[in-house]
Amino acid sequence: MKLIDPIIQFSAEIQTLRRAIHANPELCFEEHDTSELVASKLTEWGIPVVRGLGGTGVVGILSNGSGKKAIGLRADMDALPMQELNTFPHASKNDGRMHACGHDGHTAMLLGAAHYLSRHRHFDGTVYLIFQPAEEGGGGARRMMDEGLFEQFPMDAVFGMHNWPGIPVGQFGVTAGPMMASSNEFEVIVRGKGAHAAQPQKGVDPIMAAVQIAQSWQTILTRNKNPIDSGVISITQIHAGSATNVIPDEATLIGTVRTFDLDVLDLIERRMQTIAEHTAQAFDAAVDFRFKRNYPPLINTPAETAFAAGVLQAIVGENAVDTHVEPTMTAEDFAYMLQEKPGCYVFIGNGEGDHRSAGHGLGPCNLHNPSYDFNDALLPIGATYWVRLAEAFLQAA
Numbered sequence: 001m002k003l004i005d006p007i008i009q010f011s012a013e014i015q016t017l018r019r020a021i022h023a024n025p026e027l028c029f030e031e032h033d034t035s036e037l038v039a040s041k042l043t044e045w046g047i048p049v050v051r052g053l054g055g056t057g058v059v060g061i062l063s064n065g066s067g068k069k070a071i072g073l074r075a076d077m078d079a080l081p082m083q084e085l086n087t088f089p090h091a092s093k094n095d096g097r098m099h100a101c102g103h104d105g106h107t108a109m110l111l112g113a114a115h116y117l118s119r120h121r122h123f124d125g126t127v128y129l130i131f132q133p134a135e136e137g138g139g140g141a142r143r144m145m146d147e148g149l150f151e152q153f154p155m156d157a158v159f160g161m162h163n164w165p166g167i168p169v170g171q172f173g174v175t176a177g178p179m180m181a182s183s184n185e186f187e188v189i190v191r192g193k194g195a196h197a198a199q200p201q202k203g204v205d206p207i208m209a210a211v212q213i214a215q216s217w218q219t220i221l222t223r224n225k226n227p228i229d230s231g232v233i234s235i236t237q238i239h240a241g242s243a244t245n246v247i248p249d250e251a252t253l254i255g256t257v258r259t260f261d262l263d264v265l266d267l268i269e270r271r272m273q274t275i276a277e278h279t280a281q282a283f284d285a286a287v288d289f290r291f292k293r294n295y296p297p298l299i300n301t302p303a304e305t306a307f308a309a310g311v312l313q314a315i316v317g318e319n320a321v322d323t324h325v326e327p328t329m330t331a332e333d334f335a336y337m338l339q340e341k342p343g344c345y346v347f348i349g350n351g352e353g354d355h356r357s358a359g360h361g362l363g364p365c366n367l368h369n370p371s372y373d374f375n376d377a378l379l380p381i382g383a384t385y386w387v388r389l390a391e392a393f394l395q396a397a
C-alpha cells in the first residue's frame, strides 16, 4: 500500500479525534459538538469554513493556484438512536445514541485529508470539504443542497465513501451505475365494516381484503416488472383487530419498497395502488393508500467511477479494488448529490471485526449493530484516498 507518510505520522491524532467523536454521538441535525469540533480543527489548520449549512453542516474551503476546477469530498457526521454494548474507553457516553455506522470514522478520515492538504498544496483549484448532518433518515445532504451547497460552492464532481464490514482492510469496492437502492415506505389502511365474528355477513372483513392485497403485490415483482430489473416489496407490519370474536373496522399494511431505478419504482408504486384499490373494491372495502419516497437510488457516473478506481488502484494495488462490487439494497442520501453532480461513492473495507478483539460485546461487527466499531486502521487509508483523489482531479497543468 502506498500511504502518504505525513498522514501515517498524523494517524494518532486522527484516531484521537475519531474516538472523541465516537464517545459523543449526536443524532440527525443535533451534531452541535461534532460540527464545532470539525470547524475548530479546520480553522486551527488555517482552512476557511462556512458553518450552519443544513443546520449543523460545515464546509471547508481549500484553494490553491489559479485553477478553476473544484472537487467536493463528503463525509457524514450523525449517529444512530441505539444503545452501544461496547465497553472500551471510547464507547458512547450518550445513553441511547451510538456511532454504529462509522460516521465518526468518515468525519475523521476527511479531517485527516484536510490536515495534509492544508500543508501540502499539490493541487491547482479548489477542494470543498463537505461535512454533512443527518444521513440516517434525515436527508442532511438534500437539506445542504436546498440551502445552496452547489450554488455557494460550485464543484465539477462530488465523491463519497462508506466503511464496509466484510470487505478486508486495505481493499475497496465500487461499481459504475446503481450501487445502492432507493428507499421508500408505504402505509395502506383497508377500511371495512366491523361485525360480530360469528356474523360476518353483517360486516365487511378488512382482514381478508388486506391478505389478498399483500399476496397480490408480490406478483408485481414477478409479472409486471422486467425480470432483469431489481426490486423488493417487503410488508413489515400488519395491524388489525383486538379480539377473537370481533371483525375489526380496518387493517393496516406497512412496509418498504427498494429499487435501483426510478422507472421501476414508478411502476411498482402505481401497480401497488391499483391492486390495493381494486382488490378492496372487490371486497366492498375501501383503502387509504400512502406511499412516501425517501432516498433515491445511488448511481455512480461511469467516468468518475473509473477515475476513482484508478486512484484507488494506484494506492492499494489493482487486485485490492473490486470495480464490480455487488450493489446493496440499503440506501444512502449521498444519492441526492449524485442526482445533481457527477461523482462516485466507494466502499472502504472495514474488515471482519478483529480490530475489536479487546473487550467488545456480542455479535459481528456489522453496521447498525450494538457492538460495531469503526476500524482505526482505515484512517490513513481513507485519508490517503481523499488526498490522492483531490490531487489527481485538480492536477496542476
Ligand SMILES: [Zn+2]
Binding pocket: 100, 101, 136, 367, 368
Ligand atoms: Zn447507517
Ligand SMILES: [Zn+2]
Binding pocket: 101, 102, 103, 135, 162
Ligand atoms: Zn452510514
